[in-house]
Amino acid sequence: MRASAAREREGDVPMNEAPAIMVLDRNARNLELVEDLLRRAGYRTAGVSDLEDAQRLIVEETGIAMALLDIGGFDSSVWQVCAALHDKGIPFLVVSPGRNEAAERQGYARGARGFLIKPLTVKQLLGLVRSLLGTSA
């Protein structure tokens, strides 16, 4: 069994009690930058870089309030993650490396709240997160 797990941030409050944002990105630096940004804005984050960890997090954790999925570098199995989030009623945003009509359709078909094209701006991302979650508790 793989030992990888979502990385916890900000200390004492256990993951399954406070609302958190799940971030999926294959690129480690992307993940770092997004998590830093969200944490500085007062949110909790759980970062994953492969689909298995993403699925596990969805199943095991109860505190996930929304998800941000960078589909860059993943194959079509990423839509199963979307379906899983949709089933659990967790709102999510899809981030894509470029314009991709097919991906856009897939995303919206599984309930995506938005389809964003990289690079994002900080304002844009925070604005959308706030509209989905309200400001941080």
Next chain:
Amino acid sequence: MDKQPKHMSTGIAGLDEILDGGLIPGRSYVVRGGPGTGKTTVGLHFLAAGAAAGESPLFIALKEREAEVRANAETMGFDLKNIAFLDLSPAPEFFAQAKSYDIFAPSEVELEPTTKRIVEQIESQKPRRVFVDSISQFRYLAADAYQFRTQVLSFLRFLIVREATVMLASEGMADEDLQFMADGIIELSSPLDERSIRVVKFRGSDHRGGLHSMRITSAGMQVYPRLVPAEHRVEFVLETISSGVPELDELLHGGLERGTVAIITGPTGVGKTTVGLQFMKEAAGRGERSVVYSFEEDVQVTLAHCEGVGIAAREMVERGSLSLVKVEPLRFTPDEFALLVREEVEAKAARIIMLDSASGYRLSLRGGDIVAHMHALAKYMANMGVTVLLINDVEPVTGEFRVTDVGISYLADTVLFLRYMERRSKETGVLELGRAIGVLKKRLSDFDSILHEFEITREGIKVLPPNPGLTAILSGTPTYTED
């Protein structure tokens, strides 16, 4: 009236001259130019001058690493120990550890940490001179042109409020908007591979416009300001100097005046240089210094030649009354050559200067528009009271008369012409080659309009009494007929 602000040295003497003393403190300047034109070198001179003046200079490196900049600077002899460095250049780890990202644009990610480091450095060091190499990198930290402009403007203000003088290296025309923000722009270029420097804009002070020659050597950058004759003038006595040959003086109604240009023209070998050297021999007797710039003949040849006509050139050289200089072909630009001449005139008090020859000057110096430079140089020398002897080779050796080939006769106050002539020897009846001398033009006095025969003897030039039998002077080869 406000006192003129004291100018701040750039560390390059010729550049300070062009800027009327140097940069104005507390302002911002852009040094722009393509790759390899010398922007970093200008920055290093600027900071080194600051270090020498105790002004706590700062080098902000955005392109090359600090270690590279220091290494390059040391090969040019810069002492960098009092110059602070802020190294913001890309770290090798960026590539090696695949730290690239695409989720946000670089302008969103890099600007804040970069700005933070700059602010910290400046607030702790309080530099009075700052050089940014190069500001073009900042463009990639800005999301768009408006943001770039705003960032640069506020960066400049941040520095200037702290009494720093700022120099930004810019990589060329893509940074057009910078020219509106800076107080001055210095442009480096190398058209036709001739390094040049130009001050495009300089708010708050005069500056000398146009292109100036520039060189980068193992000692750093040297700038040779374009010679502007009108800026140089001394009071001198408008006297006539003698050639030491009475008949020649008579031809010229006394001799040649100081502060005038004389063209000595004629075919090769006829004796033009010898005529000029007579004036110099006489001047040496007065304790005055003369200089011959030869573009064709080696110094040893000239020395031997002088000996053959009774001019003790070697002694004159030893005593400092004469300097014979062979100018290496294609070694100097006209501005660099002018600097040599200026040193002779201003530091060594040379009073007669010969350029041998005008076409040699044209062919030996590098760059464009040589005739204009020669004009400026001649005017400068005249303004400084020097008697200028311009030797002009005319082809063909015999035949139709032509004053000058290079279109410089307008420069002359005096034109002395020498020609070959055929004469039939009275005694032997054999056709011989003789020489003739005459004055064609003399602005400042009357002159003898008769053509005279002359000889070159072991004692120098000997002008013979006028011969009424000499005809066909201007239309062909002068012929002597017995009547």
